[in-house]
Amino acid sequence: MQSAWQRFGVCSSCLKRQLNGLIKWQRRLIPGWIRSIYSETGKWERDYGLETRKKVEKWWLPRMKEQFCKTSETDKSRQKFYVLSMFPYPSGNLHMGHVRVYTISDTIARFQKMRGMQVINPMGWDAFGLPAENAAIEHGLHPANWTQSNIKHMREQLDALGLSFSWEREITTCLPEYYKWTQYLFIKLFEAGLAYQKEAMVNWDPVDQTVLANEQVDENGCSWRSGAKVEQKYLRQWFIKTTVYAKAMLDSLSDLPEWYGIKEMQANWIGDCVGCYLDFVLKVNGKETGEKLAAYTYTPEAIYGASHLYVLPDHRLLHGNSSLKEVLQSEFIPGKDCLTSVTAMNLLTKQEVPIVISAKSAFENYVDTKIGIPSTNPEDAAVAQNLGLSFSEVIETLPDGLETLVNSGEVESTLTADIWPTEARSAEQALPQE
16 A cells, blocks of 8 residues: 555655744644744734735835846747737726736746746736727826826736736837837738738727727627727728738648637638639729729639629629719619629639629639639529529539539640649639739
8 A cells, every 4th residue: 555645646755844934823733934024124023904915015026026027038039928918098097807817827927937948928908999089088188198098007017916028028019119110011911912902891889980890889789988989881991911811821721739719710710711712893884993803712713604793782783983883783682682884804714704793692712703603603603593694504514423514715624623723723823913
């Protein structure tokens, strides 16, 4: 039978040292290594009340910060561990949501530090934007003064909680030494053709005069900050072509470890990556309007069989600053697939097909424009038939069950399984730069 120290994994010498550290006081054994006011005064207090607790915290807080928050020369030789919490908006006071989140991240940071890791646990302030300006106006202060005052107060609150942040790495997003790098990155994205402008529907707060994310609109359709009823409006704004990397990101998820369903969430967020966008030039009465439209298809190999372009009723062409807004609105009937007088010329095939305003309110995968190809989609075939649209059959099934392309220009008679890489390269070459 094992002894107690063998069962619990405690060596006899360690146990002896710990027992020697016990102090007898009022018939109780108290560990000598416990954090207490005894460390400062050398004597025990009979009542461990509020004032004593404050003394304990005052004694230990700076020592804890010194131990956990600084990166020593010894640490620099150790394996790194990076803990990154979401930066708070400096509204003036912490709330219990902050305490919960930062206590969790602090626990992780301390655990990894005690395991011998070099822990980087930075903190910063999401302090750039109109909400800060509106709050400053409301309080009659300059936005910079208001923001810096809040940051100072909230940092003191975080310190009072004893959290082990790496304050030497603190950032504030409204300061030039930080946002010069975001500007630099934007310029690089723009130069690479990955940043572009277009009109899109946004959640507009009429009081704060700013755009809101979907998460900032409550279940009643009101702004989380001002309480105003959120409006839907079209604005011309900047976008980043993250979809260019969607397929690579989706494929790379298989290399990551499983962690509480995060991979599934990421895959759902990235979405389907089997299709692509193709650009079209819009015309009215055979004349180019200067408008371009990017439309999505799951089967770009069958593009020669397109019969129409589908747009949603809330598309920017019907609501934004488009020169085609009046034409499309005059031909739109809610709840019905509406054939319009606007046509679209495919820049790849040079084919011209009509624009159809869909009876649907949404397409799958959050696209607002898609290419109707009857040969690959029964729903597209039904729309083309109901509206009397002509189209070419571009897929033929061979006796062995394989499918081949027909009526498809230079790629005719190619197996559909082999056509995608060639067609994608041709489409990419045909697309103009944003």
